[in-house]
Amino acid sequence: MKKLAYYKGCLASLSAKELDTSTRALAPKVGYELIELDSVTCCGAGDIHEAEPDYYLHLNARILSYAEATGCDTLMTVCNVCTLNLRQANYQLQIDGDLRQRINDNLEQVGVPPYSGGVEVKHFLWLIAGESFDKLQEVAHKGLKGLKVAPFYGCQILRPSKLMGFEDPDKPSSLERIIEACGGEAVDYPAKIKCCGFPIIQAREETALAELIQPIEQAMEAGADAMVTPCPLCHLSLDAWQSKLKKQTGRDFAMPILHLSQLVGVAAGLTDSELKFRRHVVSVDPVIEKLSV
Amino acid sequence: MQVGLKIWRYDSKTGDRALREYEIDAPEEATLLDCLDIVKDKHDGSLAFRKSCRMMICGSCGMRMDGGAVLACKVRMYDIAQEGRVPVIAAMGNLPIVKDLVVDMDPFWEKMRAVDPYLKPRYDQAQERENVIPAPQMSVIHKESLCINCGCCVSECNSMEVDPDFLGPAALAKGMRFVGDPRDGATIERLEKYSEPHGLWDCTRCYFCSERCPKGVDPRDAIAKLGAEAMKNGIDRDMGAKHARWFVTSAKTTGWLRETELVPKTQGIVSSIREMKFAMGLAVKGKVPPPFPPHVAAEVHESRALFDLVKSQDRNGAAGIVQGEKALGRIESHHDASRGRDPYTEADSAPRPYLPSEREETEGVTP
Numbered sequence: 001m002k003k004l005a006y007y008k009g010c011l012a013s014l015s016a017k018e019l020d021t022s023t024r025a026l027a028p029k030v031g032y033e034l035i036e037l038d039s040v041t042c043c044g045a046g047d048i049h050e051a052e053p054d055y056y057l058h059l060n061a062r063i064l065s066y067a068e069a070t071g072c073d074t075l076m077t078v079c080n081v082c083t084l085n086l087r088q089a090n091y092q093l094q095i096d097g098d099l100r101q102r103i104n105d106n107l108e109q110v111g112v113p114p115y116s117g118g119v120e121v122k123h124f125l126w127l128i129a130g131e132s133f134d135k136l137q138e139v140a141h142k143g144l145k146g147l148k149v150a151p152f153y154g155c156q157i158l159r160p161s162k163l164m165g166f167e168d169p170d171k172p173s174s175l176e177r178i179i180e181a182c183g184g185e186a187v188d189y190p191a192k193i194k195c196c197g198f199p200i201i202q203a204r205e206e207t208a209l210a211e212l213i214q215p216i217e218q219a220m221e222a223g224a225d226a227m228v229t230p231c232p233l234c235h236l237s238l239d240a241w242q243s244k245l246k247k248q249t250g251r252d253f254a255m256p257i258l259h260l261s262q263l264v265g266v267a268a269g270l271t272d273s274e275l276k277f278r279r280h281v282v283s284v285d286p287v288i289e290k291l292s293v
Numbered sequence: 294m295q296v297g298l299k300i301w302r303y304d305s306k307t308g309d310r311a312l313r314e315y316e317i318d319a320p321e322e323a324t325l326l327d328c329l330d331i332v333k334d335k336h337d338g339s340l341a342f343r344k345s346c347r348m349m350i351c352g353s354c355g356m357r358m359d360g361g362a363v364l365a366c367k368v369r370m371y372d373i374a375q376e377g378r379v380p381v382i383a384a385m386g387n388l389p390i391v392k393d394l395v396v397d398m399d400p401f402w403e404k405m406r407a408v409d410p411y412l413k414p415r416y417d418q419a420q421e422r423e424n425v426i427p428a429p430q431m432s433v434i435h436k437e438s439l440c441i442n443c444g445c446c447v448s449e450c451n452s453m454e455v456d457p458d459f460l461g462p463a464a465l466a467k468g469m470r471f472v473g474d475p476r477d478g479a480t481i482e483r484l485e486k487y488s489e490p491h492g493l494w495d496c497t498r499c500y501f502c503s504e505r506c507p508k509g510v511d512p513r514d515a516i517a518k519l520g521a522e523a524m525k526n527g528i529d530r531d532m533g534a535k536h537a538r539w540f541v542t543s544a545k546t547t548g549w550l551r552e553t554e555l556v557p558k559t560q561g562i563v564s565s566i567r568e569m570k571f572a573m574g575l576a577v578k579g580k581v582p583p584p585f586p587p588h589v590a591a592e593v594h595e596s597r598a599l600f601d602l603v604k605s606q607d608r609n610g611a612a613g614i615v616q617g618e619k620a621l622g623r624i625e626s627h628h629d630a631s632r633g634r635d636p637y638t639e640a641d642s643a644p645r646p647y648l649p650s651e652r653e654e655t656e657g658v659t660p
Contacts, residue, residue, distance in 0.1 A: 010550040014582040015575075039592035041548035046498055047540035050520035053613030055603045059544060059596060092615045099615065106606075110598040159500035160513075169504060170361055190360075195451040195499035202559045203532035204495055210455035211497060240575050279579050 004127075005067035005075045005119070006034035009082040010042050011232035018276035019232050022261040023078050023124060025274035029139045030132045030264075035070045037063065043085040045233075046156075046199065060089035061103045065115035075121045078261070080231035084156035086121040087163050093117055123157055125230040125260055126166045129174035136181055140267035143183025145291055149263065150187045150219035150227045151175030154234040155195050169193070175228060178260070182267035189218035198237040205244075212237055213245050216253050226256040226287050228263040235259055240281045256284045266291065294321050296328050296370050297379035300340065303390050313337075314379070319370065325382070326354050326365035329394075342394040349507065352441035355448065356394045357383040362448035364507040385448035387457075400457070401444050404464040408487065412471060415478030430475050432616050437470035437515050439508045446502035446512050458491040462502035462512030465493055469515040472522055473611055484523045493519045494533025518611035525610035535559050545600040548590025553581050 004027075012020040027034050040063045042048075049056040063086060067075040077083045093100045094117040104114035128136050158169040167174055172193065176186040192215065197208030216238065219227050229235050239257040246252050258266075262275050266287075277284040296319045303310045317331045326344055333340045345351040347366045354365040358380050373380060388396040446462040453459045460468075468487050471477045487493050493516050502512040524534055539558040543551045556572070557565040565572075575581050582588065590596070637645040 010552065013549055014552055014588060015580045017579065039590060039595070041590050041593065041596045042540065042544050042550045044540055044544065045550070046517075047537040048544060049614075050517045051524050051534075051537040051541050052600075052603070052609075053517070053521050053611075054606070054608040055541065055544075055600055055613075057613070057615070058599045058603055062595065062599065096615070106599065106602050109602060110595045112595055112599075155499045155501075159504045160511075161504060170359070195497045197497060199498045200452075200495065200533065202556060203536050204456075207452055207456045207459075207495060207497065211451055236580070240578075240580055243574060244571065281575060281578050281580065 001028065001033040002031055002074075003033045003035055003070070003072050005070045005072040006036045007040060007043075007063060007067065007075055007077050007082060007086070008036065009077065009079045009232070010045075011236065012078055016232040016235060016259070016279075018279045019078055019235070019259045019261060021274050021276055022259060022265045022270060025270045026261050026265050026268060027124075029268050030128055030135045032076070032127070032132070034076065035072060037066050037070070040066055043082045045081050046085065049085065049088075056085070057089055057092070058103055058106060060086055061093055061100075061115050062107060062112050064090055064093070064119050064121075065107060065113050067119045068115055069113055073118065073120060074127075075119050076124055076127065077121060078124050078230075078259075079233065080123070080154045080156040081233055083121060083123045084163065090117075090119065090121055091163055123166075123230060125157065125174055125178075128260075128264065129178055130166070133177070133181070136178065136264065140182040140264060142267055142269045144179070144263075144267050145183060147184045147287065147290060148187050148223050148225045149179045149184045149258075150189060150215075150222060150224035151179060151192055152196070152215050152219070152227050152229040152234060152238065153193050154229060154231040155193075157230055158193055175230070175260070178264060179228065182264055184263075184267075187219065187222040187224045189215070189222045191215040191218050196234040196237045198233040201237055201241065208237070209241065209244060209248060212241055213249070216242065216245065216255050220253055220255060224255070225290060226258055226263075226284070228258045228260055230260045232259065242282050254282060254286075256280070256282055256287050258284070258287075294319060294323075294371065294374045296323070296374045298328060298332065299379055299381045300332070300393070301381070301383040302340070302393050303384065304393075305389070305391055312381070319374075321371050323370050324366050325358065325363070325368040325370060328370055329365060329382075340394075341392040350441060352443035355385050355443040355445045357381075357385055357448065362386070362445035362505045364443055364445065367507050385444055387447050387450060387453050387461075388444065396444070398444065401442070401447060401463065404460050405442070405467060407460060408464045408468040408471075409479070409483065410464075410467045410471070412474065412477055413479040413482075414476060424476055426475050433518070433611050434470050434473035435616065436510050437466045437473070440466055440470070440510045441508055443507065445505045445507055446510070449501040449505055451499040451501060452495050452497045456491060456495060459495045460487070460492050462496075462516070465496070465519060466510050466512040466515035468493075469519050469522075469611075472519060480522070481526060481528070484519070484526055484528045487519055488523050488528050488531050488534070493523065494531045514614065518614055521614060522610045532559050541600075545597045546593075547587045548593040548596055549588050551584060551587060553584045 008020050044056040153172055161169040179186040195211050197211035201208040265275055296317050298315045300313050302313050315332050319328050329342050343353040345353045349367050362385055384390045384394050384396050391397050450461050453461045472483050496516045500513050536559040539555055
């Protein structure tokens with residue numbers, strides 16, 4: 001069992017608890033012991049980076065510092081936005097000694113241990129599509145039985161590719177490989193790498209919904225039974241805001257949206273209490289029915 | 294070498310559209326633009342595309358290759374030809390096509406004009422001495438100054454695709470180029486203007502602009518800097534600014550985002566009441582966590598103290614965003630010092646170019 005520092009972020013702590021429970025249940029099956037960081041805060045989600053940039057850097061340095069204090073070399077994330085914010089700060093702190101010194105001086109003043117730059121931030125997707133892919137193939141024995149799944153990557157796990165770099169940002173394949181390893185069939189559609197609209201869904205709902213409808217519509221046309229995403233923000237917009245698309249267009253897509261850990265979790269035989277599908281706004285029952293036949 | 298290209302041909306007068314395939318013989322060092330020249334010279338004189346400098350300076354040859362915007366003169370074809378790939382070449386997105394690979398740039402220039410893309414000096418008369426700006430101050434707008442107006446960022450902007458009125462990444466990056474210029478005197482006026490609807494708060498943060506820019510301008514970073522400058526100057530009436538502000542409040546009070554209060558804090562009470570039915574639908578699924586008791590992070594006093602400390606150090610606004618070579622939009626020179634000589638180490642070589650945000654000893658006032 002490899003030990004990983006686990007940063008669950010805001011959504012998995014609150015409105016997307018199902019992401020947290022399924023991640024915790026799945027991680028040991030693919031070879032990881034998660035050490036949760038309890039005295040950490042929000043990464044700022046790009047918003048603090050914009051409102052108070054220097055504070056953003058300090059908050060993320062603090063998270064990285066507590067991750068380093070666990071003795072782990074990897075900080076695991078389960079959210080695209082956390083991944084970008086933490087990797088961006090980590091990159092800057094790792095390559096710039098003067099910057100790290102300035103931030104560390106401040107961290108120490110408020111009682112936080114200094115960060116030496118010894119942690120890599122990796123999304124759960126990258127771990128299961130990468131180093132533990134063999135394990136995944138072993139545990140995903142309760143297969144998806146040919147379920148047609150549309151992968152939705154979202155933005156901030158692909159771009160900026162200089163900070164991400166796990167796979168080709170224009171032709172990613174990690175989710176497809178996982179879907180197939182779980183016995184599902186990955187369906188392809190152009191909007192899988194585009195924006196779900198979530199960052200502006202409150203401030204500019206009209207624009208966000210016009211973005212959101214594209215992947216759902218295309219996945220539907222490609223014959224998908226469900227969509228899967230590695231990001232709880234994409235999940236929230238795809239799942240919860242579907243009702244607004246229905247109101248706006250009159251079309252009821254009824255497209256079930258699964259977190260990555262739930263999709264693999266289904267194939268790996270996680271229990272209902274770990275998957276918590278009842279917390280979804282769009283019913284996942286059609287998927288369950290299809291798999292139980 | 295043999296190069297295969299599939300080119301989307303289009304005629305706006307007739308509406309005819311067709312994907313044509315070309316097989317050409319090109320020298321190994323050929324760029325995509327060189328290959329298009331060969332197609333036009335030797336195979337099909339009716340092919341239309343824009344070009345001028347052929348060296349990534351003029352910004353004329355923006356187009357799409359396999360769905361992603363590129364400068365045709367920057368893309369070398371050797372590796373692609375070796376792999377046997379036949380890329381699909383098309384006109385840029387988000388701009389009307391005139392013919393084949395030529396787009397109508399008028400909407401692009403219209404938005405550029407809308408941000409007043411020129412210096413509005415803070416002084417009335419020409420000064421007696423040259424107005425020297427310390428290099429670190431200029432580093433805030435170093436990347437933005439590199440824009441060549443090619444439109445590659447605009448081509449794939451996800452917000453502009455659904456809202457054609459969005460100012461977009463190129464114009465907003467140009468706006469930041471002047472907001473961050475210490476010689477400019479119209480900072481507040483600009484920030485007010487760029488904060489209007491279809492302005493900086495309409496960016497959906499898809500990062501396609503920064504990914505596509507062939508010059509390392511990193512427009513998303515420019516938009517973040519505009520947001521930071523707007524909020525520093527108290528221009529925060531937009532819902533986008535209020536949304537951002539609430540994350541800061543959350544981080545320093547409870548540590549974690551106070552999700553449930555985010556809607557009223559962003560949209561105001563009246564709008565939130567209109568959203569009640571939608572919110573109830575989410576609440577029954579546990580998607581609206583009760584605000585009381587708040588979910589408080591352990592040791593949250595540290596993040597509170599950090600906030601006060603950071604604020605006292607006065608690195609506010611765009612100055613708080615790490616810039617220069619250390620930022621995201623680093624220009625890829627494709628120069629690997631381990632392969633071949635370093636051109637700046639010899640006795641008679643030119644001085645090493647200034648790179649913003651490098652060590653302090655290289656900074657300071659330019660004489």
